[in-house]
Amino acid sequence: MGNLILALDVMSGDNGPNVILPAALQALASNSQLKLLLVGSPEILYPLLADKGAKKNNRFKIIPAQYTITNYLNLLQAIRQSKGSSMRIALELVKSGQAQACISAGNTSILIALSKIILKTIDGIERPALVTILPNKKHGKTVILDLGANIKCNSKMLVQFAGMGVIIAENIADINNPRVALLNIKTEENFGLDNIYEAALMLKKIPFINYIGYLESDELLTGKTDVFVCDGFTGNMILKTMEGVIKVILSLVKYSTTKNKISSHLIQLIQTWLQKRIIKYFSHIDPDQYNGAVLLGLHGIVIKSHGAANQKAFQAAIEQAIKAVEKQIPDVIANRLNTLLPKSD
Incomplete structure (x- = not known):
């Protein structure tokens, strides 16, 4: 298949860009078809990329985000204040078709809630x-x-x-x-x-x-x-x-x-x-x-990484996203569900 474009919520998780950026760069080195949209604070990401010797190229792009959703917010607060956050922007990139999947190590409940709001569930789910x-x-x-x-x-x-x-x-x-x-x-x-x-x-x-x-x-x-x-x-x-x-x-x-x-x-x-x-x-x-x-059952691919993931673990999450994109999982579920399961009352 052609280019794979994934949106990474770089700022979320226990370790944030310190783990996610090295994992992203390694994933790019391992897959020549991969492109990454790195969603986060440019003021933080550009210096870190420079420290790692990553030169600007057309296979990764920083998408600015104003702030990071933290675990200190309750669910309703997080949803109300999610505009401009790295998690929400990464999901919106999937909805708009600019990315084929979103990967986040952020709060599970908030990621699921925002995913349902932005990407919606497949009919029958x-x-x-x-x-x-x-x-x-x-x-x-x-x-x-x-x-x-x-x-x-x-x-x-x-x-x-x-x-x-x-x-x-x-x-x-x-x-x-x-x-x-x-x-x-x-x-x-x-x-x-x-x-x-x-x-x-x-x-x-x-x-x-x-x-x-x-x-x-x-x-x-x-x-x-x-x-x-x-x-x-x-x-x-x-x-x-x-x-x-x-x-x-x-x-x-x-x-x-x-x-x-x-x-x-x-x-x-x-x-x-x-x-x-x-x-x-x-x-x-x-x-x-x-x-x-x-996260199955949505009109889009969302991958939830462990919040405490190390570089190896986050690379594995990127690989999961690639597999889901290659197999077009949301489309397959939408097409198969009507024949696999009986209609709900």
């Missing part, structure tokens, strides 16, 4: 959902949604998430006839909340969705399903817990590798072998490699 794709132990991929866009979900929303998850599994993860499961506290049919039970009844009746039933949270990385559906509160908690555990394991193992003073050569060889196996297994699900959740 009640609420957008955050989705990511994780590797599983069967060397496959698992699509999980929602990851925090919707704290409370009714049964119809869960079914809509399932439909969008199927589309992502088919088009991004290249999975044929993906299996869909609902996250629940038990696998038996009579357990769980009413919205999950009602969603299960609805999914069983949809011929175009390969629904396999309930799964518990410990099955997330086992490969037993291709699409894992849950509400945003539960999904966010599961993902953050998993990421935290993986980071602790990797840091402990790497620390032990460098600090261990065991005298027995045989014991040291065995421990080194085990450490390498652990690092190899957990490194393939290193959260930094899978940063960047796609």
Whole structure:
């Protein structure tokens, strides 16, 4: 395809331009078709770019923004005062067609609210959902949604998430006839909340969705399903817990590798072998490699990066945006949804 043009909210997140600019420059070096619109304060960005030896060229352009939306504002204040902010301008660049996707590490709730206001939801989608794709132990991929866009979900929303998850599994993860499961506290049919039970009844009746039933949270990385559906509160908690555990394991193992003073050569060889196996297994699900959740269900592509993302992680978010653009995800969802899901009452 031709040039890819992405809008980056450079000012948002815990680290702002100090992380996002190096990630942007590395992404440009890795992809000759990529162009970036860097939305932020010119007074801050130009000196930083000069320090990094980045010369002016036609593959990146600074789009001035007056200020950054901070986490100190509540949702209503942030929306009312969003005009001229780096987050809003980046989203407006997508709406106007000047950019094909927006990437932001800003406040999740504010980004979702502004995205809905500016880009609007696709017909048939009640609420957008955050989705990511994780590797599983069967060397496959698992699509999980929602990851925090919707704290409370009714049964119809869960079914809509399932439909969008199927589309992502088919088009991004290249999975044929993906299996869909609902996250629940038990696998038996009579357990769980009413919205999950009602969603299960609805999914069983949809011929175009390969629904396999309930799964518990410990099955997330086992490969037993291709699409894992849950509400945003539960999904966010599961993902953050998993990421935290993986980071602790990797840091402990790497620390032990460098600090261990065991005298027995045989014991040291065995421990080194085990450490390498652990690092190899957990490194393939290193959260930094899978940063960047796609906000599905909008007339435009929005990628939410972790607020504390490092350079490697933000580069991964840029890669997620590129994949979503190449696969034209909003158009595919809009075109497939009517055939995949039954009409709402």
